[in-house]
Amino acid sequence: MPTCLFCKMASGEIKPDIVYENDRVLAFNDINPQAPTHVLVVPKRHITTLNDLQESDAALVGEMFLAARDVAIQTGIADSGYRTVMNCNADAGQSVWHIHLHVLGGRRMNWPPG
Numbered sequence: 001m002p003t004c005l006f007c008k009m010a011s012g013e014i015k016p017d018i019v020y021e022n023d024r025v026l027a028f029n030d031i032n033p034q035a036p037t038h039v040l041v042v043p044k045r046h047i048t049t050l051n052d053l054q055e056s057d058a059a060l061v062g063e064m065f066l067a068a069r070d071v072a073i074q075t076g077i078a079d080s081g082y083r084t085v086m087n088c089n090a091d092a093g094q095s096v097w098h099i100h101l102h103v104l105g106g107r108r109m110n111w112p113p114g
Helices: 005-011 055-075
Strands: 018-021 025-029 037-043 082-085 101-105
Touching: 005 025, 005 037, 018 037, 018 055, 025 055, 037 055, 055 082, 055 101
Parallel strands: none
Antiparallel strands: 018 025, 025 037, 037 101, 082 101
8 A cells, every 4th residue: 555654664665663574574663652662563465454354364463473472572571571452443543554563561551451
């Protein structure tokens, strides 16, 4: 999608603060962090919302969570704990229309989240 912010990051047109990258996913620091560590993991292929996932995307979504694990280890939050969140549509807080997995840590997380 030529106008999608995360697609522009995945293509290199916009340079995010990259934390992790492989052929299928990109992880970068959130520009509006909600925790001391707040990284977004995005697939390089555009998928608008969770509702748009196909069964063939199962491996890609799994890879996003494996990347989240690697980010947690790399940033030093794996042992103390971290939260992963995917929002779907406006009422859930999705503001960029390209699926992304939030990795939050570095402080105690409360429940319910809000």
